[in-house]
Amino acid sequence: MSWVTQTFSSTLGRKLIMSLTGLFLSVFLIVHVSGNFQLFHSDEGLGFNKYAVFMTTFPPIKVVSYGLYAFILLHAIDGLMLAAKNRKARGPQRYVVVHNQSSWASRNMAILGTILLLYIVVHMHDFWWQYKFGEVPYRQYEQSMTTGEVTSSAYNGPAIKGKMEEFVREDTQTRVTIVKDLYAETKAAFANPLLVAFYLLGMWALAYHLVHGFQSAFQTLGWNHPKYNPLIRFVGVWVFGIGIPLAFAAMPVYFYIKSLGA
Numbered sequence: 001m002s003w004v005t006q007t008f009s010s011t012l013g014r015k016l017i018m019s020l021t022g023l024f025l026s027v028f029l030i031v032h033v034s035g036n037f038q039l040f041h042s043d044e045g046l047g048f049n050k051y052a053v054f055m056t057t058f059p060p061i062k063v064v065s066y067g068l069y070a071f072i073l074l075h076a077i078d079g080l081m082l083a084a085k086n087r088k089a090r091g092p093q094r095y096v097v098v099h100n101q102s103s104w105a106s107r108n109m110a111i112l113g114t115i116l117l118l119y120i121v122v123h124m125h126d127f128w129w130q131y132k133f134g135e136v137p138y139r140q141y142e143q144s145m146t147t148g149e150v151t152s153s154a155y156n157g158p159a160i161k162g163k164m165e166e167f168v169r170e171d172t173q174t175r176v177t178i179v180k181d182l183y184a185e186t187k188a189a190f191a192n193p194l195l196v197a198f199y200l201l202g203m204w205a206l207a208y209h210l211v212h213g214f215q216s217a218f219q220t221l222g223w224n225h226p227k228y229n230p231l232i233r234f235v236g237v238w239v240f241g242i243g244i245p246l247a248f249a250a251m252p253v254y255f256y257i258k259s260l261g262a
C-alpha cells in the first residue's frame, strides 16, 4: 500500500490531514477577515473593491485560492468520513451520553462542520460566483491626489476590460478608478435580515468549530508542550473562537443597521 492510500485509510492519517488542512483554513480566515475590514472604511467601497481585484487577479494568490478550494473539500469529506467511522466504532454505546469527558463542541464537530460547509456554499454562491460569473456593475471613483478625498458615481461609460481600470487625470490631480462594485453587492445582500441571521448562525458554528478544532490540531500533530499549551489555548479561544467570528459577524450586522437608516 502506498503511503498516500495508507494515510487516507488510517484514522491517524485522516486526523493528520484534518489538522493540516484545518490550520491552513485558519490562516485563510485571518487574511480574509483582515481584508474585509476595508468594508468599514468611509471611502464608498473603493478600498474593498480594489482589494477584491487584487485577491482575484494576483497570480500567487490565485494559485493559493485553488489550494484553498481543494482543502475545504478535503477537510469536509475527511471530517465526515472520520465522524461516520467513529460513530460505527462506538456502536450502540453512542446512545450513552458522557458529558463530563469531552466538551460540547468536540462532540459536535461534524454537525458544526456541516453547518459551516452549507454556509460556505451559500456564501461563495452569493459573492464569489456573482463576482466571477455574474453581472456586477462598475463604479467610478475619483480620488484627489492632494487631499485623498473620494467621490464616486455609477459608471455608464464604454465597456471595461477586466475588473478594473485606473488612470490619473493630470488637470484635476485626481486618480480615477473604474472597478466592479462588489461593495454595493455586499451592502445589498446584508439588507436582507434572513441572510444576516444565516450569517450569524454560520459564525456561531465557526466559533465552536474553531475553539475545539484549533487546539485539537496542535494535539494531533504533536505540537503541544506544557510550556506552550496555555498560549495555544489562548489563541484558540480568544483569536479563533471569539475574535474572528465576532469580526465577521459585525459585517452583516453593520450593513443591516445601515440599511435601516437608508
Ligand code: HEM
Binding pocket: 032, 036, 052, 055, 056, 065, 068, 116, 120, 123, 124, 127, 128, 131, 182, 186, 199, 206, 248, 249, 251, 252
Ligand atoms: C461575514 C463576513 C464575510 C464577508 C463580508 C465576506 C465576503 C467575501 C467576498 C466579497 C468574497 C469574494 C471576493 C474574493 O474572492 O475575494 C469572499 C470569498 C470567500 N469567502 Fe468570504 N466573507 C465573509 C466571511 C467568510 C467566512 C466566515 C468564510 C469561511 C468560513 C468565508 C469564506 C470565503 C471563501 C472560501 C471565499 C473564496 C475565496 C477565494 O476565492 O480565494 N468568508 N468572501
